[in-house]
Amino acid sequence: MTSGIVFDIKEFAVHDGPGVRTTVFLKGCPLACMWCHNPEGQSIQPQVIRSLSGERVAGREYSAKELASLLNEQATILRTNDGGITFSGGEPLFQAEFVGEVIDYLDDLHVLLDTCGYASQQDFLLLLARSNLIFFDLKLFNTEAHRYYTGCDNDLILNNLQLLSESGTPFIIRVPLVPGVTDTDENLAGIAKTVAKLPGLIEVDLLPYNRAAGSKYKFAGMKFMPEYDEGRPLNINMEIFEQAGLKVKLA
Amino acid sequence: MNERLILLKRRMKAGEHRTMRQAQPIDLLPECESEGLSWPRRVARLVRRQCEAEHVFIGPEEKIVFTRTVPGVPPVYSPEDWSNLTAGRILHELGPVSNICADWELLLSQGLLGRRKVAETTRARTAEDSCAVDFLESAIETIDAVLGLATRYAKQAGLLGKQDIASILESVPAQPAHNFREALQSLRLCQAVVWLGGNYHVGLGRFDQYMWPFLRSDLEAGLLTIPDAEELLAEFFITLNKDSDLYPGVQQGDNGQTLTLGGVKPDGSSAVNDLTRMVLRVSADLELIDPKINLRISSQTDLELLCLASELTRKGLGFPQYSNDDVVIPGLVPHGYDLEDARDYVVAACWEFIIPGRGMEVINFGVVSFPATVDQAIRVGLAGGMEFDEILSRTAENIRTQVYDLADAYSRLLLPPAPYYSIFMRGCLEQGCDLSQGLKYNNLGIHGAGSANAADALAAVKQFIFDEHSLFPDELLAALQVNFNNCEPMRQKLAEEGPKVGCNDDRADAMLSTLFDAFASSCEDYGRTSREGIVRPGTGSAMYYIWLARGHEGMREPVVGSTADGRVRGEPFSANLAPSPGVRVRGPISTLQSFSKIDYRRICNGGPITMELSDSVFRDPESIRKVAKLVRIFAQLGCQQLQLNSLNVETLMDAKAHPEKHKNLVVRVWGWSGYFCELAPEYQDHIITRSLYQVE
Numbered sequence: 017m018t019s020g021i022v023f024d025i026k027e028f029a030v031h032d033g034p035g036v037r038t039t040v041f042l043k044g045c046p047l048a049c050m051w052c053h054n055p056e057g058q059s060i061q062p063q064v065i066r067s068l069s070g071e072r073v074a075g076r077e078y079s080a081k082e083l084a085s086l087l088n089e090q091a092t093i094l095r096t097n098d099g100g101i102t103f104s105g106g107e108p109l110f111q112a113e114f115v116g117e118v119i120d121y122l123d124d125l126h127v128l129l130d131t132c133g134y135a136s137q138q139d140f141l142l143l144l145a146r147s148n149l150i151f152f153d154l155k156l157f158n159t160e161a162h163r164y165y166t167g168c169d170n171d172l173i174l175n176n177l178q179l180l181s182e183s184g185t186p187f188i189i190r191v192p193l194v195p196g197v198t199d200t201d202e203n204l205a206g207i208a209k210t211v212a213k214l215p216g217l218i219e220v221d222l223l224p225y226n227r228a229a230g231s232k233y234k235f236a237g238m239k240f241m242p243e244y245d246e247g248r249p250l251n252i253n254m255e256i257f258e259q260a261g262l263k264v265k266l267a
Numbered sequence: 268m269n270e271r272l273i274l275l276k277r278r279m280k281a282g283e284h285r286t287m288r289q290a291q292p293i294d295l296l297p298e299c300e301s302e303g304l305s306w307p308r309r310v311a312r313l314v315r316r317q318c319e320a321e322h323v324f325i326g327p328e329e330k331i332v333f334t335r336t337v338p339g340v341p342p343v344y345s346p347e348d349w350s351n352l353t354a355g356r357i358l359h360e361l362g363p364v365s366n367i368c369a370d371w372e373l374l375l376s377q378g379l380l381g382r383r384k385v386a387e388t389t390r391a392r393t394a395e396d397s398c399a400v401d402f403l404e405s406a407i408e409t410i411d412a413v414l415g416l417a418t419r420y421a422k423q424a425g426l427l428g429k430q431d432i433a434s435i436l437e438s439v440p441a442q443p444a445h446n447f448r449e450a451l452q453s454l455r456l457c458q459a460v461v462w463l464g465g466n467y468h469v470g471l472g473r474f475d476q477y478m479w480p481f482l483r484s485d486l487e488a489g490l491l492t493i494p495d496a497e498e499l500l501a502e503f504f505i506t507l508n509k510d511s512d513l514y515p516g517v518q519q520g521d522n523g524q525t526l527t528l529g530g531v532k533p534d535g536s537s538a539v540n541d542l543t544r545m546v547l548r549v550s551a552d553l554e555l556i557d558p559k560i561n562l563r564i565s566s567q568t569d570l571e572l573l574c575l576a577s578e579l580t581r582k583g584l585g586f587p588q589y590s591n592d593d594v595v596i597p598g599l600v601p602h603g604y605d606l607e608d609a610r611d612y613v614v615a616a617c618w619e620f621i622i623p624g625r626g627m628e629v630i631n632f633g634v635v636s637f638p639a640t641v642d643q644a645i646r647v648g649l650a651g652g653m654e655f656d657e658i659l660s661r662t663a664e665n666i667r668t669q670v671y672d673l674a675d676a677y678s679r680l681l682l683p684p685a686p687y688y689s690i691f692m693r694g695c696l697e698q699g700c701d702l703s704q705g706l707k708y709n710n711l712g713i714h715g716a717g718s719a720n721a722a723d724a725l726a727a728v729k730q731f732i733f734d735e736h737s738l739f740p741d742e743l744l745a746a747l748q749v750n751f752n753n754c755e756p757m758r759q760k761l762a763e764e765g766p767k768v769g770c771n772d773d774r775a776d777a778m779l780s781t782l783f784d785a786f787a788s789s790c791e792d793y794g795r796t797s798r799e800g801i802v803r804p805g806t807g808s809a810m811y812y813i814w815l816a817r818g819h820e821g822m823r824e825p826v827v828g829s830t831a832d833g834r835v836r837g838e839p840f841s842a843n844l845a846p847s848p849g850v851r852v853r854g855p856i857s858t859l860q861s862f863s864k865i866d867y868r869r870i871c872n873g874g875p876i877t878m879e880l881s882d883s884v885f886r887d888p889e890s891i892r893k894v895a896k897l898v899r900i901f902a903q904l905g906c907q908q909l910q911l912n913s914l915n916v917e918t919l920m921d922a923k924a925h926p927e928k929h930k931n932l933v934v935r936v937w938g939w940s941g942y943f944c945e946l947a948p949e950y951q952d953h954i955i956t957r958s959l960y961q962v963e
Contacts (some may be wrong), residue, residue, distance in 0.1 A: 027854025028897060030890040036897065038854070072763065072851070089771060090856055093903070097896045 020114030021060055021108065022083065022183035023074045031267065033128040035099030036088060042115065043075045045107040046114055046134045047166040049155065050243060051194045053226060056108030056236045065235050074236070080114055084121030091123040100126025100148070109135035110140050114167065119146040133173040133180075140176045150180060152161070155198055157206025165197060174210070181214035190267070191218045195248040199225075208260040219243075219263040224250055268552055272498060275505050276553065277901040278326065284334045284509055287324045293317065293340035299343050306352075307684040307701060309343035311405035312462040314687045315412035323423040324712075325432065330448070331502050332420055332432055333456045335510040340465040356681035359629055361515055363683055364703060366468040366523060366616045366631065369691035370624025372477040373459055373722040375450050378442040383410045384848050385696045392699075399699030405686035406696060413460050413687075414441055420456075447481040447491060451503045457691075459510065464687050467515050468523030468616035471558055472623040475528045482542050493545075500549050507557045511625040522557070522615025529572070530563030530592055533607045539568075546576055547587070551579040557940075561614040562587040566902045573895035580894065580911050581885040585934060588614065588875060589909040591902045595620055598871035598907070602801055604708065618807050618843075618873035618908055619712050624693040627702050629680065630803065630872060632710030633673045634811045636824040637721035637782055638840055640665035645728055645831050646747065649740035655733045657886075662725070663785035666715075669824075670789040670802065673713050676823075678797035710800035714871040715786045716808035717815055717840035720847045722778035723832035727765035730774060743831060750829045762833025762849070769846025770853060771860040780864050787869035805872025806865065806907070812842040813949055836863045839953050843910070848956055855880070855897060863904040875908040876901070882915045918942065919955045 021043040029039035044060030045052075056063060062075030078086075087101055094100050101122065108115045109131055119127055130151040131142055144150070154173070156162040160172040180187055189211050193199040211217055227247075232241035257264035268276070278284070295316045299309045310400035322336040344352060359365070373382065386403045393399040421436035435449055440457050444450035448487035452726040454471070463467045485491040491499075507524055514522040528546055532538045549561055562576050576587050592610075600621060612620040644661035647653075653661070682703035689695035689702040738757070746754040766774035783804070790802040811824070816839050818826040828836045832847060841847045844862045852858055855878055862876045884890055894911075901909045914934060922929035926944035934943045934954055943951065 025853045027856045028884075028893070030884050031886075036856075036900070038856075071759075075398045089860070093856060093900055096903075097893075097900065227896055 018114045018117045019077050020083070020111040020118075021062065021078045022078055023056055023076075025055050025086075029102060032102040032104065032130065033100070033151070035126070036094055036097035037099040037102050037128070038090065038094065039102040039104050039130075040083070040087070040118075042105040042108045042111050044110040044134070045105055046110060047107070047132055047168050048152070049166045051165075051192065051225065053199070053232070054106065055233050055238050055240070060106075060110070062181035063236060065232075068236070070222065073079050079174060083119055084118045087118075087256050088123045088127070090140075091125055100128065102128040102130055103143075104130035104145065107132055109133075109143060112139035116142045116146055131152075133176045134168055135172065135176065137175065137179065138153065140179060144180060144183055144185060147185060150185055151189050151190050152177060152180060153190050153192070154207050154211070155192060156212055157210060159205050159241055161197075161203075162183050165194075177210075177214070184216060186216050186218050188218050191220065192223045192225070193250050193252065194225050194244060195246065195250055196244045199251040199253075200205050201251065201253055201256065204251075204256045208262060212259075212260040214260060217262070219265060221265055221267040222252060223267050268501065269444055269498065272501050272505070274328055275326075275502060276555070278349060279505050279509055281302070284324065284326060285512075286684075287336045288335060288338055289320070289322065289336050290338070290339045292337065293320045296342065298343060300345070305401055306343075307401050307405040307686050308408075309686065310684050311408040311686050314343070314409040314460065318412040318416040318460065321416055321419075323355055323419050325420070325424055325427060325429065328782050329502070330432065330499065331452050331455055331506055332424070332436075333506070334458055335459060335463065335513065337463065338513065338521075341462070343876050353681055354538075355679065357676060358681055359632065361467070363465045363467065364627070364685045364688060365466060366470075366619075366621075367626055367628065367688075367702075368470040368472045368613050368615065368621050368623040369458075369461070369688065370693055371454055371691060372460075372470055373451060373624065373691050373693070374440060375477060375481070378444075378453075379410045379414060379440045379457070379690075380442060382690050382696060383407055385450045386410070386690075389696060389699045390548045396618045396699060402684070402686055402689070402701045403696065403699050405684070406690055409460075409464075409687035410690065413457065416460075417441065417456060436649055437686040444481060447478070447485045447496060448499055449949055450478055450481045451499055455503060461688055462510065462514060464685070466685055466688050470613060470615060471526035472525060472613050472683075473530070473538075473611070474526040474558075475540060475546060476538060478543045479540050483540075497545060497549050499552055500545060504549065504553055504558060505554060508555050521616075524557045525559045525561055525614060525616060527561040527563060527613035528587070529568070530612075531565075531596075531610050533610055535610060537567075539572060542753075544572065547572075547575045547579050548909055550584075551582055554582050554584065554755055555935055557899050559585075560587040561590060562589050563592050563612075564898070564902055565592040566899070568899065568902065570892070570895055571711075572898065573898045574892055577894040577898065581882075581891065581913055583913045583934070585912050586912070588618070589898055589901065589911070590614055590620070590873070591905070591907055591909075593902060594867045594905055594907045595871070595873075601868060602710070602803060602871050607709070614873065617809065618875055619805065620805075620871065620873050622708055624691065625706055626708040626710075627682075627692075627706040628708055628710045628712060628800065629677070629798075629805070629806075630710070631809065632677055632711055632713050633729075634668040634714045634716040634808065634815075634824065635666055635673070635786060636717060636811070636815045636827065637715050638717040638724070638815060638827045639825050640669060641721040641724050641782075642827050642830055645724065646744065649728075649732070652740075655729050658728065659781060661726070662782070663788075664784070666785045667789040667792075669715065670786065670804075671793060672823075674711060674793050674796055674802055677711050680798070681824045703799060708800065709798045710803050711796050711798070712803040712805055713790075714805040714807040714809070714872065714874055715783060716811040717827075718779060718782055718806065719841035719845060719850075720830060720832055720834060721784055722768045722775055723765060723847050723850070724830045725781075726767070726775040727761045728831050729778075730765055731760070739961075747829050747831065751833070758833045758835070760830060760833070765832060767846060767850045767852070768841075769850055769858040769861050771857040776861045776864045779861070780866065783865050783870050787866070787929065789870075803872040804870050806844050806870060806874030807872070808840070808843050808874070813953065814839045816840055817949070838947075842877055842953070843874050845878070848953070856900060859901050859904050859906055863906050865907075867905070867907045870907075875910040877910045879912045879914050882913045882918075885913055916955060919951070923951050923955070
C-alpha cells in the first residue's frame with residue numbers, strides 16, 4: 017500500500033475543470049517557479065503555516081485507500097454534476113505511484129491531472145493512462161530562461177507533451193502570464209508554435225498573474241523574491257495564439 | 268433599468284421622500300380614554316387616525332403611489348393602564364402581532380369592499396355576540412379608513428393631472444384588482460397600512476402565485492409587454508424600500524419584508540411561472556435589500572431557474588434563500604398541517620415555514636441554548652465520574668428543561684388584537700374573530716442555537732476522554748475553569764484535532780443528530796400548548812450566536828464560558844447551521860452532507876445552513892452554473908434550508924476600516940440582509956471571521 021502527502025483538499029473547486037469537482041493538492045514539486053502561489057506545495061515535507069488565523073500544519077499523510085474512500089464519499093454527487101477529481105499541487109507527478117493507486121481505487125470518477133509536465137516518461141505515462149483530461153502547463157519556451165525561473169530544464173516537459181499529444185487524451189495548455197517573464201510576445205509565440213498542430217489540444221488558457229502570489233510565503237516561513245516587476249502591466253496577447261489557429265481564452 | 272427607474276431609485280436612496288415626514292406622531296390617547304374604547308376599538312382607531320394623518324405625497328415620475336409620512340406608532344393605552352392590562356402576562360418581542368403572513372389573494376380577489384360586505388353579513392348574524400360585533404365594527408372602521416386614504420390619493424393625483432393614478436385608486440383597493448398594475452397598487456397601500464398600525468415583519472407571501480394571474484392575463488390581452496411589466500415590478504420593489512427605516516427590528520434591515528417564490532401548487536405540481544423568473548431578474552437588476560427573496564425548490568428544480576437565482580446571489584444581497592420542498596412539506600404534515608396547506612407554505616421574516624392567511628403562529632419565541640445544555644452536562648458529568656452515555660442523558664434532560672421553560676412561559680403570552688390585519692386572514696371576518704384569538708394553525712416555534720459548537724464539544728469529550736483516553740477529565744475541567752489560560756496545547760488539540768461538524772465526519776455529526784433528536788423529543792412530549800398548538804423545533808439562531816456567548820440584557824438563557832470544543836469565553840457560537848467559527852472544512856459539499864443528517868421530519872421550524880462563497884466563484888457564467896449545481900446538491904442531499912452569500916473578505920475588512928467608502932455593502936446577517944456599515948462591530952467581526960470557502 018502506497019502512501020502520499022497531501023497539503024489540501026478543496027471541494028467545489030470551480031476553476032479546476034468541468035462540473036463540480038474536488039481538488040487534491042499533492043505536496044512536493046520538482047520545480048521552484050519564482051512566481052509560485054502555492055509555496056507550501058514545493059517541499060514534500062509537512063510544514064507549519066502561521067497566519068493571522070492561527071497555526072496549522074500543511075501536509076498530511078494518507079494511504080491511497082484512505083484518500084480514495086474519502087473522495088468516494090462524494091462520488092455520486094460529483095458524477096451527477098458532471099464533475100470529478102482534480103489532482104494538482106505541488107506536482108501530482110512527483111508522487112505518481114501514489115496518485116495512480118488512488119485513481120485505481122476511485123469509484124468511476126472523471127479524473128483531471130493538473131501538471132507542470134516535469135517527470136520521467138514512466139511516471140507521466142502511468143498517470144496519463146488514468147486521466148480523462150490534462151491541464152498541461154507551459155511556462156517558458158526558452159530552455160535557459162526556463163532553468164533560470166523554475167530551476168529546471170524544459171526538455172522533459174516538452175517530451176511529455178509529445179507523448180500526451182500522441183495518447184489521444186484531451187488536454188488544455190495553461191500558460192501563467194508573469195509580467196516581463198512569460199508574457200513576452202517572443203515566449204508566447206514560441207509556445208503557440210510548439211502546440212499549434214498537436215492533436216488532442218482543446219484550447220490554450222492564459223492565466224493572468226495574481227498579485228496575491230507572494231502572500232503565503234511569510235506564513236510558510238519562506239521568502240518571496242520575485243526578480244520581475246509585479247506591478248508591470250501584463251501583455252495579454254491572445255492574437256498570437258489565434259493567428260496560429262488555436263482556441264485561446266483568459267482563465 | 269430605464270431612466271425613470273434609475274431616477275426613482277436614486278430619489279429613494281437619497282431619501283427625498285423622507286423630507287415629507289411629519290415631525291411628531293399623532294396622539295390618540297385622549298379620545299381612547301374619554302370614549303372608554305375596548306382594546307380592538309383602540310387598535311382600529313389607531314389605524315384610522317394614522318390613515319387620516321397621512322399627508323398625500325405623489326412623487327414626480329411615480330406610477331405606484333403611497334409614501335408614509337407619519338413617523339411613529341403611538342400608544343393606545345397610558346403606561347399605567349398598559350401595565351394593568353399586561354400584568355402577569357408576557358408580550359412577544361415588541362408586543363403587536365408580527366411575523367405572520369396575510370393571504371393577499373383575499374384582498375386582490377375581493378377588494379376591501381368585498382371584505383367589508385363579509386364583515387357586515389357576519390355582524391348581522393352575530394348581533395348577539397358583543398365580542399364579535401366589537402371586532403367586526405373595528406375591522407370595518409379600518410377598511411373605511413384605508414378607503415378614505417385611497418380617495419385622498421386619487422383626488423390629489425387628479426389635481427396633479429395624473430389621471431391614470433387617479434382612476435386606479437378610484438378602483439383599488441376598494442374593488443378587486445383587474446390588472447397587474449392595480450394589483451401592485453392595491454397591495455402596496457394595504458400592506459403599508461399594516462405597518463402603519465404597528466404590526467411588523469409583514470411578509471408579502473407567495474407573490475408569484477397570487478400576482479401571476481393578473482400579469483398573465485395582461486400579457487395575453489396585449490395590455491402589457493414584458494418590459495412594461497418589469498418596470499412596474501421594479502417600481503413596486505423600490506416603494507418597498509422607502510419606509511424601511513421606520514420599521515422595527517433588532518438591527519437596521521431586519522424588517523421581515525420577505526416574499527416567497529416557486530414551490531408547488533395545491534396538487535403538488537410545479538408552481539414556477541414567468542413571474543417567478545421575472546422577480547429574480549428584476550431583483551438582481553435593482554440590487555435593493557427589500558424585498559428579501561425566498562425560493563422554494565426541490566431536487567427536481569430546473570437548473571436554469573437555479574442559474575437565475577445564482578445570478579441574484581452574485582449581487583451579494585444575501586438572497587435568495589432556498590427552502591427544499593422535498594423536506595419541508597413532509598416535515599409540516601406530521602406536525603398537523605393539511606397537505607394542501609403545507610404545500611402553500613411561505614418563509615417568514617427569517618426562516619420559519621408558515622401558512623399565509625391560516626397561521627397565527629409564534630414561530631420564533633426563543634431558543635434552547637445547546638452550548639449551555641452540553642456544557643453543564645460535561646462539567647457535572649466529568650466531575651461526577653459519569654460515563655459518556657450519562658453525559659448525553661444529562662444533556663437531553665437539560666434540553667427538556669429549557670424546552671418546557673419556554674413553552675410554559677409561552678402560556679402567559681398576550682397577543683394584542685389586530686382587526687385590520689385580520690381582514691386578510693381566512694375566517695376572521697367570516698366568523699367574527701380577531702386573528703389574535705387564533706387561526707387554523709396556532710403553533711409555537713423555538714430554535715436550537717449554537718448546535719455545531721455543542722456537538723463539537725460532545726465529540727471532543729467522547730474522542731479524547733472516553734475513546735482515546737488521551738485527556739483526563741480533571742485536566743479538562745481545570746482548563747475550562749480558567750478559560751484555557753496556560754492550557755494552549757490542550758485548547759489547540761480540542762480545537763484542531765477533535766471531530767467537527769461540517770466535515771461529514773460521523774463522529775461529530777452523530778452528536779449533532781443526537782442533540783436535535785433530543786430537542787424534537789422534548790417538543791413532542793410537551794404536547795399541546797396553552798394556545799392549542801404544538802411546539803415546533805428549528806435550527807435557527809438569530810442573534811443568539813452572539814448573545815449566548817456574551818450575554819444580553821433581558822436574556823433568560825445563561826451565558827456560557829469556555830467550552831470543550833476549544834472555544835474560549837466570549838467567542839461567538841455557530842450561527843444557524845454552520846460549522847463552528849474557525850473550523851477548517853474541506854468545502855461546502857462536506858458541510859451539506861453533515862447537515863443532511865438532521866431528521867428534518869421532526870425539526871420542522873426552519874433555520875438555514877449558512878454559507879459564504881468567495882465572490883471569485885461568480886466570475887463567469889460557467890462557474891455560476893456550478894453554484895446552481897451546488898444548490899441542487901443541497902436539495903438532492905435532503906437538507907432543509909440554505910442561505911448562500913457571495914462575499915469578499917478584503918472588502919469587508921476595508922469596509923470596517925473605511926465605512927464611508929462602502930455604504931452600499933450588503934451582507935446576510937442571520938435571517939436577513941443589512942448594510943454592513945450599519946451593523947454593530949461584533950456582528951461585523953463575526954461575518955469577517957465566519958467560515959469562508961475560499962476558491963482560488
